[in-house]
Amino acid sequence: MQFYKDGFRGGSPDVRQAAPHRRNRGVNEPLPDAVDVLIAGTGPAGLCLAAQLAQFPDIETMIVERMPCNIVKGKADGINTRTMEMLQAFGIAEKVKRETCWVNQTAFWMPDPANPQHIRRVGRVQDVADDSSEMPHILINQARLHELFLEAMKNAPARLEPDYSWEVVGLTIDPATDDHPVTVTLKDASGVHWWATRTVRANYVVGCDGAHSAVRRAIGGELHGDAAHQAWGVMDILANTDFPDVRQKCLVSSASEGNVLILPREGGYLFRMYVELDKLRPDERAASRKFTQDDMIAAANRILRPYTIDVKEVVWWSIYDIGHAITDRFDDVPAGSDRNPRVFTAGDACHTHSPKAGQGMNVSMQDTFNLGWKLVHVLQGRADASLLGSYSRERLAEARRLVETDHQWSRIMSAPTTQAERDGLEEPRIIRQFKQNLAFTGGTAVQYGTSALVGPATHQALAQGLEIGRRFHSAPVVRLSDVQRMQLGHAAEADARWRLYAFAGRGDSGAPGSPLRRLADWLEQHPDSPVRRHTRPGEDIDAVIDVRAVFQQTFDQLAGEHMPSLLKPKTGRLGLQDHEKVFCVDHKGAGDIFDMRGIRRDSGCVVVVRPDQYVAHVLPLDAHAELSRFFAGVLR
Numbered sequence: 001m002q003f004y005k006d007g008f009r010g011g012s013p014d015v016r017q018a019a020p021h022r023r024n025r026g027v028n029e030p031l032p033d034a035v036d037v038l039i040a041g042t043g044p045a046g047l048c049l050a051a052q053l054a055q056f057p058d059i060e061t062m063i064v065e066r067m068p069c070n071i072v073k074g075k076a077d078g079i080n081t082r083t084m085e086m087l088q089a090f091g092i093a094e095k096v097k098r099e100t101c102w103v104n105q106t107a108f109w110m111p112d113p114a115n116p117q118h119i120r121r122v123g124r125v126q127d128v129a130d131d132s133s134e135m136p137h138i139l140i141n142q143a144r145l146h147e148l149f150l151e152a153m154k155n156a157p158a159r160l161e162p163d164y165s166w167e168v169v170g171l172t173i174d175p176a177t178d179d180h181p182v183t184v185t186l187k188d189a190s191g192v193h194w195w196a197t198r199t200v201r202a203n204y205v206v207g208c209d210g211a212h213s214a215v216r217r218a219i220g221g222e223l224h225g226d227a228a229h230q231a232w233g234v235m236d237i238l239a240n241t242d243f244p245d246v247r248q249k250c251l252v253s254s255a256s257e258g259n260v261l262i263l264p265r266e267g268g269y270l271f272r273m274y275v276e277l278d279k280l281r282p283d284e285r286a287a288s289r290k291f292t293q294d295d296m297i298a299a300a301n302r303i304l305r306p307y308t309i310d311v312k313e314v315v316w317w318s319i320y321d322i323g324h325a326i327t328d329r330f331d332d333v334p335a336g337s338d339r340n341p342r343v344f345t346a347g348d349a350c351h352t353h354s355p356k357a358g359q360g361m362n363v364s365m366q367d368t369f370n371l372g373w374k375l376v377h378v379l380q381g382r383a384d385a386s387l388l389g390s391y392s393r394e395r396l397a398e399a400r401r402l403v404e405t406d407h408q409w410s411r412i413m414s415a416p417t418t419q420a421e422r423d424g425l426e427e428p429r430i431i432r433q434f435k436q437n438l439a440f441t442g443g444t445a446v447q448y449g450t451s452a453l454v455g456p457a458t459h460q461a462l463a464q465g466l467e468i469g470r471r472f473h474s475a476p477v478v479r480l481s482d483v484q485r486m487q488l489g490h491a492a493e494a495d496a497r498w499r500l501y502a503f504a505g506r507g508d509s510g511a512p513g514s515p516l517r518r519l520a521d522w523l524e525q526h527p528d529s530p531v532r533r534h535t536r537p538g539e540d541i542d543a544v545i546d547v548r549a550v551f552q553q554t555f556d557q558l559a560g561e562h563m564p565s566l567l568k569p570k571t572g573r574l575g576l577q578d579h580e581k582v583f584c585v586d587h588k589g590a591g592d593i594f595d596m597r598g599i600r601r602d603s604g605c606v607v608v609v610r611p612d613q614y615v616a617h618v619l620p621l622d623a624h625a626e627l628s629r630f631f632a633g634v635l636r
Contacts, residue, residue: 001091002580005572012155014091019057019157031163031198032062034180036379038202039063040168040215042070044142045347045364046208047149051090052372052494054156059379061160062200066167066189066209070150074236074316075142076361077263077272078103081128082443082471083362084135085613086369089494092148093135100138101266103127107245108431110421111255118306119252122424123431127249129438131596134474134487137442139265139272142361165190169197171205171218173332173342182342204375204388205343208368211325213349219332221345223352225325225403230410231277231289232354233296235317238269243307246271251430257302270315275300277319293317322354324407326399330367330392340385341392344371351399353406362443363402367395369494373611376496382534382544382635387453394448405440409433444471448614452633455608455617462605463503463618464598472499472609475597476590480563481579483555485586488593489613491548496611498631502549502621503594505604509553510563510582515604515621516549520564522624523547529624530631531566540571544635547581552594552601554587 003013023032037053039046042065053061079087079096087093105124112120128137153160170185180201187197207215211223243262250262258276265271275296278289293314301308327350331341347364371391377383412433421428439445447469448454454469466473474489492499500523504516511517523531524541534544549567551558560568560582567581585592594601606627608617617630 002578005574005576007574014152015155016055016157018159022057022159023060025161025163027165027192031166031186031200032060034201035060035062036203037061037375038182038184038200038205039208040205040213041065041208041210041347041349042067042146042150042162042164043208043210043347043364044076044145044149044361045349045368046206047146047153048086048365049206049208049346049368049372050160050162051149051152051156052369052496053375054153054158054160055495056376056380057158059158059376061158062163062202063160064163064166064168064186066165068165068190070146071143073141073143074318077139077142077265078361079138079140079145080359080362080441080443081133081135081137082446083365084138085133085471085474085489086365086494088135088490089492089613090149090152091493092152095148096138096140096145097136099144099266100140101264101268103137103139103249103264106249106251106434108428108434109245109250109252110428111253113424116255119254119304121245122428124248125431125434125438127438128442132439132442132444134476134489139263141266144266145361165192166198168207168209168214168218171215171343173219175339203342203379206368206371207343207345207349208347208364209349211348211352213345215343216327216345216349219343219345221327221329221350223325223327223350225323225352230322231291231319232322233275233277233291233293233299233317233319234272235275235293235296236265236270236272236315237309237311238313238315239271239309239311241304241307241309243304243309251434252303253428253430254303254305257305258299260300260303273300275303289319291319322410324353324403324410326351326403330396330399331388333389333392341388344388344391346371346395351403353403354410359402359406359441359443363399366398366443366446369612370395372494373496377635384636387634390451390453393451394453397449398446405437409437444473446471446614453610453616454614455619455630457618459605459618459620459623462600462603462620463607466597466599466607466615466618468615468618470615472607472613472615473597475593476586477550477583477593478555478586479580480551480555480558480560480582480584485588485590488548488550488583491580491583492546492609492613494611497542498545498611498616499609500545500547501607501609502547503599503604503607504549504551505621506552506601508604509551509558510549510567516551517564519606519621519624520547520549520566524564524566526624528628530628530635533628534631534635541566541569542571542578545631549582550593551582551584553584555584556587558582558584 252260261274263272332343346367474487
């Protein structure tokens with residue numbers, strides 16, 4: 001974490017310098033007439049987007065929520081490894097890791113062949129595969145995650161806070177104007193303003209307002225899907241039990257009473273149970289059955305026999321139907337039209353599924369992490385508005401895969417066990433499927449196809465473990481200037497900047513004439529360099545593209561004073577030198593990034609990483625023209 005760039009300031013470094021001329025917020029303050037971005041909904045998707053945009057006070061952002069305040073408990077709880085990598089970029093991952101429960105093993109329980117009315121443990125699977133990520137899979141109260149995003153927003157330069165008790169009830173788009181063409185109608189949801197309506201004009205609107213999204217309906221979107229006709233209950237409880245794996249993630253299948261999913265929660269005492277209740281008729285909804293928390297507790301005790309649960313407090317509970325649905329598009333652009341989008345949907349507003357794969361909150365945040373930097377680029381004039389069309393193309397494909405995978409997983413979880421599985425003659429299907437899904441449930445299976453934002457795999461062999469289109473897979477390095485051991489991926493923040501990692505070839509120390517020095521000098525000086533071409537006069541040289549280098553030597557074999565000037569630039573109001581752009585291999589056995597990520601030692605390479613942490617291109621160090629063409633296809 002870097003601070004004091006523009007002069008010394010006391011206090012917490014998490015509280016950024018406030019921007020001037022900020023809007024006053026409060027119950028009795030007037031709403032703005034016009035904003036750049038209006039976000040509907042303060043769930044994970046909306047807050048993730050707002051936390052990104054709050055870093056840019058030149059972008060006027062408004063986030064509205066029909067509820068009067070943040071939620072307190074309940075809803076989603078699982079944060080996968082890919083989302084933890086994203087939270088690292090927001091600067092909140094360490095706090096999340098400290099407060100939460102880590103999922104290390106998943107245990108599987110099935111009927112005991114000797115007594116089918118009782119269950120027994122049939123296996124365990126490591127929940128996060130070795131070196132799949134440096135981050136853990138964790139469980140946290142969704143309300144607490146909201147608080148962390150709200151804090152990041154309030155501490156950002158824009159000092160952004162939600163406008164609570166206002167809900168979107170409609171919107172219209174005027175395609176004839178480019179000046180705030182979306183008119184949003186908001187209604188007072190609390191009665192403080194006598195249920196009055198107000199209109200706010202916006203350049204862009206993002207509907208993160210849930211499965212019953214008013215934004216989706218306003219642009220003609222519909223959720224299409226099916227239901228599994230199965231009622232499930234979920235409860236967060238404080239309880240005593242003789243079930244031995246209550247502090248591990250567990251999937252429990254009984255012979256005749258259904259299934260249970262157990263998730264330990266933060267704090268050491270709380271845990272969550274998803275409990276299968278009854279099959280539903282095709283025309284029936286779970287709500288019509290009037291299930292209660294007592295029904296869930298009774299069902300859980302039947303499924304867990306011979307073990308019992310003595311519930312002391314039910315913190316939160318809910319009954320739901322399993323359903324899978326998705327919209328046919330994520331923005332307002334009609335099929336066959338080539339105009340640029342103005343309205344987007346994200347999260348449950350455009351895809352719904354069961355909660356048991358732990359993907360809902362994660363995929364929702366990844367939706368808006370994908371969209372956020374693109375909005376910043378367009379609103380700051382760094383990219384053409386056509387860039388925004390890539391959001392629907394990239395995230396719609398992932399949502400379809402999510403729904404299909406979750407559909408399959410839900411069926412397997414609810415399916416009865418076979419005799420061969422109960423007798424131990426074959427590995428249970430649920431364990432096989434769980435192992436196959438590990439990359440999916442970790443969020444690391446996402447791969448965007450070739451486009452203007454994702455280059456071809458022509459030079460993929462130069463860095464085989466950093467796959468083009470997949471998220472940048474971090475690995476340990478040492479920062480040269482202070483010999484700080486760290487993860488290379490943690491050098492990137494959620495600041496809408498591109499990263500260009502130059503991996504030096506064997507023997508290259510950055511000396512004059514070396515391939516890495518030639519690349520650095522070209523990037524800094526040549527008029528065709530993307531760093532020169534896409535950075536405006538007066539901006540820091542790394543304002544758009546952050547260039548960093550990784551060497552194969554250890555720290556004591558390199559000389560920082562001989563590094564290219566691009567790697568120690570003078571930035572900020574005071575022109576202070578940045579000493580944190582040069583890295584080398586770890587010298588204490590944590591792993592060699594060149595070996596771990598299959599980076600060609602003889603030649604090295606350049607890895608281009610998008611602002612949302614996905615690998616956009618892999619190129620040779622001397623592929624100057626290709627590098628220039630790639631960025632010219634994205635940035636102005």
